[in-house]
Each structure stands twice: as structure tokens, then as C-alpha cells.
Amino acid sequence: xxxxxxxxxxxxxxxxxxxxxxxxxxxxxxxxxxxxxxxxxxxxxxxxxxxxxxxxxxxxxxxxxxxxxxxxxxxxxxxxxxxxxxxxxxxxxxxxxxxxxxxxxxxxxxxxxxxxxxxxxxxxxxxxxxxxxxxxxxxxxxxxxxxxxxxxxxxxxxxxxxxxxxxxxxxxxxxxxxxxxxxxxxxxxxxxxxxxxxxxxxxxxxxxxxxxxxxxxxxxxxxxxxxxxxxxxxxxxxxxxxxxxxxxxxxxxxxxxxxxxxxxxxxxxxxxxxxxxxxxxxxxxxxxxxxxxxxxxxxxxxxxxxxxxxxxxxxxxxxxxxxxxxxxxxxxxxxxxxxxxxxxxxxxxxxxxxxxxxxxxxxxxxxxxxxxxxxxxxxxxxxxxxxxxxxxxxxxxxxxxxxxxxxxxxxxxxxxxxxxxxxxxxxxxxxxxxxxxxxxxxxxxxxxxxxxxxxxxxxxx
Numbered sequence: 175x176x177x178x179x180x181x182x183x184x185x186x187x188x189x190x191x192x193x194x195x196x197x198x199x200x201x202x203x204x205x206x207x208x209x210x211x212x213x214x215x216x217x218x219x220x221x222x223x224x225x226x227x228x229x230x231x232x233x234x235x236x237x238x239x240x241x242x243x244x245x246x247x248x249x250x251x252x253x254x255x256x257x258x259x260x261x262x263x264x265x266x267x268x269x270x271x272x273x274x275x276x277x278x279x280x281x282x283x284x285x286x287x288x289x290x291x292x293x294x295x296x297x298x299x300x301x302x303x304x305x306x307x308x309x310x311x312x313x314x315x316x317x318x319x320x321x322x323x324x325x326x327x328x329x330x331x332x333x334x335x336x337x338x339x340x341x342x343x344x345x346x347x348x349x350x351x352x353x354x355x356x357x358x359x360x361x362x363x364x365x366x367x368x369x370x371x372x373x374x375x376x377x378x379x380x381x382x383x384x385x386x387x388x389x390x391x392x393x394x395x396x397x398x399x400x401x402x403x404x405x406x407x408x409x410x411x412x413x414x415x416x417x418x419x420x421x422x423x424x425x426x427x428x429x430x431x432x433x434x435x436x437x438x439x440x441x442x443x444x445x446x447x448x449x450x451x452x453x454x455x456x457x458x459x460x461x462x463x464x465x466x467x468x469x470x471x472x473x474x475x476x477x478x479x480x481x482x483x484x485x486x487x488x489x490x491x492x493x494x495x496x497x498x499x500x501x502x503x504x505x506x507x508x509x510x511x512x513x514x515x516x517x518x519x520x521x522x523x524x525x526x527x528x529x530x531x532x533x534x535x536x537x538x539x540x541x542x543x544x545x546x547x548x549x550x551x552x553x554x555x556x557x558x559x560x561x562x563x564x565x566x567x568x569x570x571x572x573x574x575x576x577x578x579x580x581x582x583x584x585x586x587x588x589x590x591x592x593x594x595x596x597x598x599x600x601x602x603x604x605x606x607x608x609x610x611x612x613x614x615x616x617x618x619x620x621x622x623x624x625x626x627x628x629x630x631x632x633x634x635x
Contacts, residue, residue: 177201177216181209181223182254190279191222195288206238213245220291221246224254224277225262235265243411244366250291254279267402320493323486327354334481335361340433342418342478343456345485347603348534351456352416354485359412364452367411370404375417382425384441393442405438405451412452418478419459419470426471433477453478458603488529488536495524498533499540503552506541513544516552523557530600538630558592558628592627595620604631 178195180202182188188202201218203209206227213221221242228238242251253274255263263274273287319325334341335358343351352371359369377385384393388403404413415421421429432438436449455478464470488495499516507513529535543556577585595609602608610620624630 176219179203179209179213179218179221181206181221181227183224183226184277187224187254187277187279190281190284194281194284206241210241210245213242218246218249220250220252220272222252222254222275225256225259225266228253228266229262235262239266239271240366243368252287252291318497319491320497321486321491324491324494327483327485330481330483331358332361334358334483336363337481338452340452340478340480341454342461342480342482343454343485344461344482345458346487346532347458348532349485349487350533351485352414354483355412355414355416355454355456358454359414359452362412362452364411368408369412369414370408371414371416372404373416375420379422382421383428386425387428387438387440388443389441390443393440397442400440403440405432405449406440406447408451410450412454415453415455417457418455419457419461419464423471426474430471430474430477433474488532492525495536496521498536499524499552502537502540503544506537507544507547511544511547512550513547513552514550517554519554520552520557523554530596542628588627591623592629595623595627595629599624599629599631606631 176198178198178200180188180191180200181204182191182202183204192200192202201212203212204227206223209221209223209227223238223242225235229235239251242249251266251271253263253266253271254277255274256277260274260276263271267274272291275283275287319328331354341355341358343354345351355371356369359365372385374382383389384397384401384403386403386405388401388406389397391397391400415429428438432449432451433453437446438449439446461470461475461479465472465475496516499521503513503516524536531538539557540552543552546556547553575582595613598609598612602612606617606620610617613620615623
């Protein structure tokens with residue numbers, strides 16, 4: 175069930191929407207002003223808004239969209255428009271709306287839009303575009319830190335947020351670069367406009383230019399209509415380019431043009447489109463090394479590296495582990511469960527572990543532990559004990575002499591396997607093929623071992 179807001183004056187359209195969306199949680203408002211205060215307090219998956227309410231009579235579509243994005247940057251917006259006002263609806267789409275519906279609303283058209291709407295949202299999640307939608311400025315728990323390195327980092331974020339400067343975030347996978355990019359946006363003057371996050375490494379190379387810059391109808395096979403790219407949708411806002419080191423030389427040339435000239439062309443198009451977008455890029459690779467190898471353009475590197483911020487790995491900010499664990503516990507516990515604290519032994523184990531998957535690994539592990547936990551406290555029984563082996567030597571494990579030799583030996587083997595696979599997956603960034611090759615086993619054998627030890631490749635990416 176989705177949570178949907180309807181802002182519409184027409185009784186007939188309101189009735190159609192309420193009737194056809196009966197399986198969802200729908201709230202109806204006659205005007206944008208009445209809806210905005212609720213939109214600030216509650217989460218909605220989608221907002222259906224008619225053109226009259228959006229423009230506010232003497233106002234503008236752009237201003238109305240800006241007010242919605244200021245309060246709900248991650249929700250999907252569908253504009254209701256009369257056939258005579260389609261041009262204004264297109265303007266709303268350029269300002270970030272996901273789609274538009276002609277009035278009077280037809281049930282079959284509404285269902286098609288709903289399918290497209292939430293299929294698109296699922297795809298965004300899969301591509302990593304909205305992976306961090308729960309990280310907002312209001313998540314003050316994530317900003318509380320006892321680490322001098324993080325205090326210095328947040329100071330840099332505060333200083334650069336209000337500027338137009340391009341920011342390059344570097345650091346290992348899972349350190350929170352997406353969170354910092356969103357934090358910069360939410361504390362900038364662009365916070366009322368779109369924040370578009372693109373995981374460059376997740377987009378097939380032939381589609382990268384089209385995804386970023388859009389394409390014209392007929393530009394290539396399958397281009398059945400004009401499509402706006404991410405830069406066009408982010409106009410006036412911020413675009414976050416994650417894993418920037420993975421883009422091809424051809425895409426690098428276009429990115430350089432955008433950063434230098436503040437304009438671009440759609441694939442297959444001749445129209446030059448002005449671009450007022452702030453760029454935040456991130457990478458877990460050494461871009462300087464890629465430049466030396468000729469795999470990344472030097473001029474683009476300098477354009478991106480205007481304000482570099484290096485994000486420390488979790489093992490270099492251990493002071494924050496207890497607070498982060500508590501934060502993830504509160505966020506990750508299933509509805510109806512009362513888990514109020516973390517057992518000291520669990521905290522001690524967390525503090526010893528090196529966290530190759532960084533903050534993301536900690537969050538995933540705590541979420542899993544919350545599902546397994548049956549008491550009011552996150553106890554050692556819910557945590558994979560062999561994950562937190564302190565000794566770096568795989569043959570040095572504590573031995574339970576109360577066990578028979580065969581059982582004790584199997585425990586040692588299991589601990590070694592998990593430690594070995596954890597470190598190997600971390601070094602290959604979760605690549606199944608590379609890990610299997612380096613381990614000298616098949617990918618099928620690797621999958622079986624990972625399943626047995628509760629390892630998921632996502633936490634190492």
C-alpha cells in the first residue's frame with residue numbers, strides 16, 4: 175500500500191482518484207497551501223496535483239513544484255492537466271514531475287501512470303539513485319560524532335554547502351559518501367530543487383550518455399520519443415555522480431563540457447541546453463592513479479577536484495561505532511518490536527572488528543540482528559560471533575575444550591572460512607567472479623559458502 179496525496183479542486187477527478195486508488199492510503203486537499211504543511215510532517219510516496227492548485231492562480235508552475243520539492247524531495251509528482259494546458263504540464267515535468275494525467279481522469283490512464291510511477295521508483299532504487307532517501311538533515315543522530323576526523327569533515331561540509339563549488343568525495347565503499355552528498359544539497363541554497371543521484375557504475379555503458387544528457391526521438395534503436403536526462407531533470411538543483419571513475423572517455427568529454435561551459439546537447443540533438451546544476455562526484459578509486467594510467471581525463475579530474483573531501487573508513491572512527499549501532503538499531507527494528515539498547519558485549523565486538531564494508535556493513539548487520547532478536551536488548555546471540563574475531567591470524571582462534579575434537583575443528587574451519595571470505599570480498603569490492611578466481615573455487619561454490627556464512631556481496635560494494 176502506498177501513501178498518496180491528492181491536491182485537486184475538481185470533485186469529479188477527486189472522486190475518480192479516491193475510487194481507483196482505494197487500495198492505497200489517500201489524503202485529499204483542495205489547495206496546495208493546505209497540503210504543504212502536511213507534506214512537511216508526513217511521508218508520501220506520490221503527490222497528484224492539478225495545474226490550478228500547482229500554479230496557485232497568479233503563481234507559477236515552477237514555484238509550485240519548488241514548494242513541493244522543498245518539503246518532499248524524494249516523492250513522485252503527477253500533474254493533472256486539461257488538454258488545453260499540456261504545455262504547462264510539460265513545464266512541470268521539466269521541473270521534476272514524474273508524469274501528467276489529462277482531465278477528466280480516466281481510470282485506465284490512471285492505472286497506467288501508477289504502474290509507470292512505481293516501476294520507475296523501483297528501478298531508481300535498483301540503480302542506487304535513491305539508496306539514501308532516509309538520510310536527511312533532520313537525521314541528527316548520524317551527525318553526532320566523537321571522532322576528530324568527522325568533526326573536521328562536517329566542518330568542511332558546512333563551509334562548502336552554501337557555495338556553487340563542485341565537490342569530490344573520496345573514500346572506501348560504504349563510508350557514507352551518498353549521505354554526505356545529500357547533506358551538502360540539503361544545506362545549500364538549492365535545497366528546494368531536485369537532488370538527482372546517479373550510480374554511474376550501475377548503468378550499462380551504451381546508455382550512460384542517454385541517462386545523463388537525454389536523447390532525441392530516433393537518436394538510436396529504441397529511442398521512440400524524446401527523453402530528458404538527469405542533468406536536465408536536476409536543473410537548478412544538485413546531481414550526485416557516484417562511482418565517477420567508471421564512466422567512459424566519451425562520457426568524460428561531455429561531463430567536462432558541462433562543467434566548463436554549463437551547457438550540453440541531448441544524444442542525437444542539435445539544441446544546446448543551458449545547465450544550472452551543481453555537481454557532486456564520488457569515487458572509491460584513486461582518480462590520480464587512473465589519470466596516470468590514461469583511464470581518466472586529467473582536465474576533468476581537475477574540474478571535479480575543486481573541493482575534495484576524503485571520507486575516513488569506519489575503522490578510523492571507532493569512537494562513533496556505539497552511537498551508529500544505536501541509531502541503526504532504532505531505525506532497523508521491525509514494527510512492533512521493542513529493542514531499546516545494545517548489549518555491552520556486542521558493542522565490544524563491534525569495536526574490535528575492522529568493518530571492511532564500513533558504515534553500510536554495520537547498518538546491514540544491525541538490521542539483520544534486529545530481525546533475529548527476541549528480547550528488549552540487542553544480544554550476542556543475534557550477532558554472528560565469528561564476524562568479530564580480533565586476531566588477524568586465521569589459525570589463532572579461541573578453542574572450546576569442552577567440545578569434542580571434531581566439533582571444535584569444524585568451528586575453527588567455519589570461523590576461518592568466514593574471515594577469509596570477508597577479507598577477500600572486501601578486497602574485490604564484492605565481485606563474485608574475482609573472489610572465486612582468487613579463492614580457487616567456482617562461483618557456485620562461493621555462493622554456497624556465502625549463504626552458509628550469511629555474507630552478501632552488496633555490503634562490500
